[in-house]
Amino acid sequence: MDRYTALVEALTAEIPGFRIVRKDQSAFHRAIHYGLLAVTLGRMKSYLDSFQTTIGKTVYVTADWDDWPADRRYVTLRHEAIHLRQFRKLTLPVMAILYVLLPLPMGLAYGRARLEQEAYAESIRAASEVWGRAAVTNPDYRKYVIDQFMGASYGWMWPFRRSLERWYDAVLATLDERR
Ligand SMILES: [Zn+2]
Secondary structure (H helix, E strand, C coil): CCHHHHHHHHHHHHCCCCEEEEHHHCHHHHHHHHHHHHHCCCCCCCHHHHCCEEECCEEEECCCHHHCCHHHHHHHHHHHHHHHHHHHHHCHHHHHHHHHCCCCCCCCCHHHHHHHHHHHHHHHHHHHHHHCHHHHHCHHHHHHHHHHHHCHHHCCCCCCHHHHHHHHHHHHHHHHHHC
């Protein structure tokens, strides 16, 4: 059994009601897509076909998900598993308010940035496990992760590059401790 299939099985046991659904087949996600286009003045075009999204117990995936290599799906699902656990711990209304509104929806979205930092830390750990430590110490990967926080992808969550770099390097340091 590959890592991805094993993780799906583990999450099915851990989170009763867990499911994976195609985003483009969800009317709700098409509505979010148009909302994001509006609030980002057309810059966030790729919500339906570039991002996997977790709400409650459901991970919504892009149409090409099943074509991805199993290891890539595994690394992404490790990230989404953190969000599944956040929803379970905080409940959907609290998660929604923290993620979308506090203290600002864009520019200084501290709640969203903290929730995503927890999930991206897991992405870094999973990528290191699958592709080796060199994959996550690679400056391009580090910049890619940090740019997720600073750019349009998540509505300009957090503007402070140095604090994000310190966070990233602190996650790398925990990888070293585990070895
Ligand atoms: Zn996330």
